[in-house]
Amino acid sequence: MSSTPINLRIPGPTPLPPEVREALSQQIISHRGVEYSQLHGEIVTLASEFFQTTNDLFIYTSSGTGMMEASIANTLCPGDKVLAVSIGNFGNRFIKVAKAFHMDVETLEYPQGQAAKAAEVAQLVAQNPTIKAVIITHNETSSGIENPLSEIVPAVRGVSPSILFLVDSVSGMGNVDLPVDELDLDVVFTSTQKAWMSPPGLALVSISPRAWEAAKSAKSPRYYFDFANMKKFQAKNQTPETPAVSTMFALRQALRMMKKRGVKETFAFYNELSAYTRQQLEKHNFKLFGDQSHASKTVTACWLPEGLEDKEFRGLAKKKYHTILASGMGEMEGKLFRVAHMGWVTKQDIDTTVDALVKVREELQK
Ligand SMILES: *Cc1c(COP(=O)(O)O)cnc(C)c1O
Numbered sequence: 001m002s003s004t005p006i007n008l009r010i011p012g013p014t015p016l017p018p019e020v021r022e023a024l025s026q027q028i029i030s031h032r033g034v035e036y037s038q039l040h041g042e043i044v045t046l047a048s049e050f051f052q053t054t055n056d057l058f059i060y061t062s063s064g065t066g067m068m069e070a071s072i073a074n075t076l077c078p079g080d081k082v083l084a085v086s087i088g089n090f091g092n093r094f095i096k097v098a099k100a101f102h103m104d105v106e107t108l109e110y111p112q113g114q115a116a117k118a119a120e121v122a123q124l125v126a127q128n129p130t131i132k133a134v135i136i137t138h139n140e141t142s143s144g145i146e147n148p149l150s151e152i153v154p155a156v157r158g159v160s161p162s163i164l165f166l167v168d169s170v171s172g173m174g175n176v177d178l179p180v181d182e183l184d185l186d187v188v189f190t191s192t193q194k195a196w197m198s199p200p201g202l203a204l205v206s207i208s209p210r211a212w213e214a215a216k217s218a219k220s221p222r223y224y225f226d227f228a229n230m231k232k233f234q235a236k237n238q239t240p241e242t243p244a245v246s247t248m249f250a251l252r253q254a255l256r257m258m259k260k261r262g263v264k265e266t267f268a269f270y271n272e273l274s275a276y277t278r279q280q281l282e283k284h285n286f287k288l289f290g291d292q293s294h295a296s297k298t299v300t301a302c303w304l305p306e307g308l309e310d311k312e313f314r315g316l317a318k319k320k321y322h323t324i325l326a327s328g329m330g331e332m333e334g335k336l337f338r339v340a341h342m343g344w345v346t347k348q349d350i351d352t353t354v355d356a357l358v359k360v361r362e363e364l365q366k
Helices: 018-026 034-051 064-075 089-100 118-127 149-159 210-215 228-235 246-260 263-283 309-323 347-365
Strands: 056-061 081-086 104-109 131-137 162-168 185-193 200-206 299-303 336-340
Touching: 018 104, 018 246, 034 056, 034 064, 034 200, 034 246, 034 263, 034 347, 056 064, 056 228, 064 089, 064 131, 064 162, 064 185, 064 200, 064 210, 081 118, 089 104, 089 131, 089 162, 104 118, 118 131, 118 149, 131 149, 149 162, 162 210, 200 210, 210 228, 246 263, 263 299, 263 347, 309 347
Parallel strands: 081 104, 081 131, 131 162, 162 185
Antiparallel strands: 056 200, 185 200, 299 336
């Protein structure tokens, strides 16, 4: 086995700090015992600080996509009109999920690289007063663009005060300042393998009083993801079914480390690291992709250097420099490369990555 450390720079799953790997190796405990309840309770308390919410916050053994289903199934009925705002691949996935649950989906789609415009979203809602919910991506991982929710939400609530906001912050929450209560967001979800320095396996979701009210009359089918059932068990700091106990150990350790850095300090760290990443890439003549005034704080997308093939470029980065990058997604597959700076990452990692990218380009352009 090679001892070369791998520079895993894809936007999830992301690398684990040694302390988290160690926590992961703990012996399994009973999920109905006191020790488990303490573990569960501590995660809810700490994660709520990063969500900046006093809403219910649940832990599901699921990947993030499961929460797309849960958010819809718990708050809406088949045939309900929803507005899906998509700026990329994960927005498109949310549309597919809504359709699978028989929603009447109105879509507002933007080309990859753009952010949604508050006035346009609000106008569509004004024109369609029967829209019950807006489903939207906070941080579009496929294009490296963040939607300006602090503009979109007030604009939409201005025309439809009690509309539901179901928000995919799978790759933002934890690293990016998205104040759930202040912005009045109804269902917000994330998963552990993105911004949380934790392995895959768990999803976190917050549920507002407005969403609970909607849940009372929501007729969509649900069992495993039924929020009301989860709430009964949450009262005992448990889950209805078997949780991914090992991932819980890891997540608690990661949260303790994040908390030690500080909540505001964590958001500031990723904000600055994102700016640094873009600055370094531009300094070395890589062309950033998309509207930089809405740049993601956790992932950067770049055009492939002219004349180079995606497979060759990322292949050489992997083979020679042990640097694993992501490609573009959907229509941008093979045209972009993406560098993640979420979860466990340092400035040094970015320097190592940019250095490798410069060398790979040089070698391939020879
Ligand atoms: C990764 C990701 C998802 C999917 O999450 P899984 O945990 O892979 O199901 C959804 N939305 C966004 C924005 C993501 O980055």
